[in-house]
Amino acid sequence: xxxxxxxxxxxxxxxxxxxxxxxxxxxxxxxxxxxxxxxxxxxxxxxxxxxxxxxxxxxxxxxxxxxxxxxxxxxxxxxxxxxxxxxxxxxxxxxxxxxxxxxxxxxxxxxxxxxxxxxxxxxxxxxxxxxxxxxxxxxxxxxxxxxxxxxxxxxxxxxxxxxxxxxxxxxxxxxxxxxxxxxxxxxxxxxxxxxxxxxxxxxxxxxxxxxxxxxxxxxxxxxxxxxxxxxxxxxxxxxxxxxxxxxxxxxxxxxxxxxxxxxxxxxxxxxxxxxxxxxxxxxxxxxxxxxxxxxxxxxxxx
Amino acid sequence: xxxxxxxxxxxxxxxxxxxxxxxxxxxxxxxxxxxxxxxxxxxxxxxxxxxxxxxxxxxxxxxxxxxxxxxxxxxxxxxxxxxxxxxxxxxxxxxxxxxxxxxxxxxxxxxxxxxxxxxxxxxxxxxxxxxxxxxxxxxxxxxxxxxxxxxxxxxxxxxxxxxxxxxxxxxxxxxxxxxxxxxxxxxxxxxxxxxxxxxxxxxxxxxxxxxxxxxxxxxxxxxxxxxxxxxxxxxxxxxxxxxxxxxxxxxxxxxxxxxxxxxxxxxxxxxxxxxxxxxx
Numbered sequence: 143x144x145x146x147x148x149x150x151x152x153x154x155x156x157x158x159x160x161x162x163x164x165x166x167x168x169x170x171x172x173x174x175x176x177x178x179x180x181x182x183x184x185x186x187x188x189x190x191x192x193x194x195x196x197x198x199x200x201x202x203x204x205x206x207x208x209x210x211x212x213x214x215x216x217x218x219x220x221x222x223x224x225x226x227x228x229x230x231x232x233x234x235x236x237x238x239x240x241x242x243x244x245x246x247x248x249x250x251x252x253x254x255x256x257x258x259x260x261x262x263x264x265x266x267x268x269x270x271x272x273x274x275x276x277x278x279x280x281x282x283x284x285x286x287x288x289x290x291x292x293x294x295x296x297x298x299x300x301x302x303x304x305x306x307x308x309x310x311x312x313x314x315x316x317x318x319x320x321x322x323x324x325x326x327x328x329x330x331x332x333x334x335x336x337x338x339x340x341x342x343x344x345x346x347x348x349x350x351x352x353x354x355x356x357x358x359x360x361x362x363x364x365x366x367x368x369x370x371x372x373x374x375x376x377x378x379x380x381x382x383x384x385x386x387x388x389x390x391x392x393x394x395x396x397x398x399x400x401x402x403x404x405x406x407x408x409x410x411x412x413x414x415x416x417x418x419x420x421x422x423x424x425x426x427x428x429x430x431x432x433x434x435x436x437x438x439x440x441x442x443x444x
Numbered sequence: 445x446x447x448x449x450x451x452x453x454x455x456x457x458x459x460x461x462x463x464x465x466x467x468x469x470x471x472x473x474x475x476x477x478x479x480x481x482x483x484x485x486x487x488x489x490x491x492x493x494x495x496x497x498x499x500x501x502x503x504x505x506x507x508x509x510x511x512x513x514x515x516x517x518x519x520x521x522x523x524x525x526x527x528x529x530x531x532x533x534x535x536x537x538x539x540x541x542x543x544x545x546x547x548x549x550x551x552x553x554x555x556x557x558x559x560x561x562x563x564x565x566x567x568x569x570x571x572x573x574x575x576x577x578x579x580x581x582x583x584x585x586x587x588x589x590x591x592x593x594x595x596x597x598x599x600x601x602x603x604x605x606x607x608x609x610x611x612x613x614x615x616x617x618x619x620x621x622x623x624x625x626x627x628x629x630x631x632x633x634x635x636x637x638x639x640x641x642x643x644x645x646x647x648x649x650x651x652x653x654x655x656x657x658x659x660x661x662x663x664x665x666x667x668x669x670x671x672x673x674x675x676x677x678x679x680x681x682x683x684x685x686x687x688x689x690x691x692x693x694x695x696x697x698x699x700x701x702x703x704x705x706x707x708x709x710x711x712x713x714x715x716x717x718x719x720x721x722x723x724x
Contacts, residue, residue: 172544183577248466267661273685288500380570420573
């Protein structure tokens with residue numbers, strides 16, 4: 143191996159900087175903000191997770207004690223289970239978004255109006271979604287259980303907020319209601335990109351509706367589906383304002399999905415334990431990241 | 445569609461099942477989104493006591509605006525805070541990401557692919573992780589409970605997304621725009637301002653809207669990085685709606701729509717640009 147003197151190396155670096163002064167200047171602010179506001183705090187969070195760190199108090203290094211405490215904490219286990227159930231929302235979002243994309247594509251008129259109406263819930267602030275649904279699902283005067291009473295499905299008010307299972311179903315349902323239009327937006331755009339000639343050719347060969355869906359639509363949408371699912375796995379994990387407003391993470395910790403669990407620890411000013419649960423959340427969301435890059439790099443050249 | 449359908453000369457109109465099912469699905473999903481919101485909007489016009497009635501009805505009896513005026517009087521300062529937070533976030537993100545996206549799209553330099561990869565990685569980041577560390581850093585930097593503190597913090601979500609969208613758009617513009625601009629006396633930097641930016645208004649409008657939406661809608665950061673004087677409207681609604689005890693629905697529901705109206709209205713204004721941007 144040829145040795146390169148320090149001076150030589152620094153001269154070459156200086157030359158490279160001089161040659162690329164414009165891109166460095168233009169990209170500088172973007173890179174600095176991503177580094178300083180995203181990666182630096184994240185790394186700091188990983189560090190904090192090894193400390194007993196009361197907000198505003200004196201931190202003390204305690205090694206992996208936070209992780210040990212979390213994993214032996216029943217509330218954390220409850221939270222993990224809640225998260226697993228809650229993440230089924232991604233599937234509901236996909237089914238609704240895909241149905242809407244294929245449905246709207248069949249329409250000859252009013253595509254824009256219908257598509258725009260879908261965005262109503264998606265653009266409202268998450269806290270407001272939570273508040274609206276809290277009224278709609280109110281056991282005594284909300285219309286949801288009101289109609290169920292009229293239909294004879296339930297008798298009398300259902301005080302669901304003390305029932306962990308119904309509460310979990312409620313936050314999963316509300317989240318699905320809120321987010322599926324995002325899936326619609328992406329999948330509708332991809333559906334528009336499938337050439338009609340594919341379907342015409344399939345018809346010539348006698349393919350029925352179901353066969354055309356399975357053999358043309360699904361494979362053509364595959365990479366778009368993988369991309370939105372991966373993105374939503376990550377974002378559903380960290381978008382917690384709707385369920386937080388709706389249930390506050392209760393009863394007990396039954397609807398404290400990981401993001402809410404983390405929030406509750408922060409409110410209690412327990413920064414160390416919150417960061418440790420954040421690192422675990424990050425590890426889980428890496429599944430989504432891997433899925434994303436595998437599907438995204440198939441489609442797009444970096 | 446066959447020629448006969450188009451000309452309308454088919455003698456017997458066969459039922460077009462895919463189209464029928466398409467309409468049915470699309471319309472029911474639209475009803476599923478709109479009806480719950482509509483029910484609550486109508487309920488806000490009821491007199492106070494009727495909001496707490498177990499009877500289900502849509503059209504308010506003895507409609508009144510009382511809830512709305514009371515709600516409006518109670519949330520003005522928070523709305524101003526929300527506006528400052530959201531516009532600052534949007535402006536800062538443009539200043540940061542327009543030049544950055546330009547470099548990623550139209551300049552060649554070593555490590556460009558890696559640089560873009562770095563941006564997309566940031567897009568994948570679960571934001572909730574950052575609240576604790578940023579909260580503690582902002583406290584020691586004096587950024588806690590300040591508007592600039594929030595403007596900066598939101599760039600963690602907004603900047604990667606804007607960079608992604610703008611880069612895509614800039615890349616789609618014709619190749620020799622800058623050369624042409626330089627013939628007319630632009631420098632390579634002023635060409636961005638005079639040529640690239642004006643041609644990219646749809647994409648810039650779209651990312652401005654998304655950044656504004658983030659600043660206006662976000663709850664977790666706003667709640668944990670501010671105290672009462674700088675609280676935006678969503679935080680105040682969270683406080684009145686999330687309690688375990690009795691909730692003053694007359695106030696909460698009308699305020700919800702007051703706070704929800706600007707993002708929805710902006711979305712419909714920006715929709716044309718959004719379609720143009722994402723269609724590319």
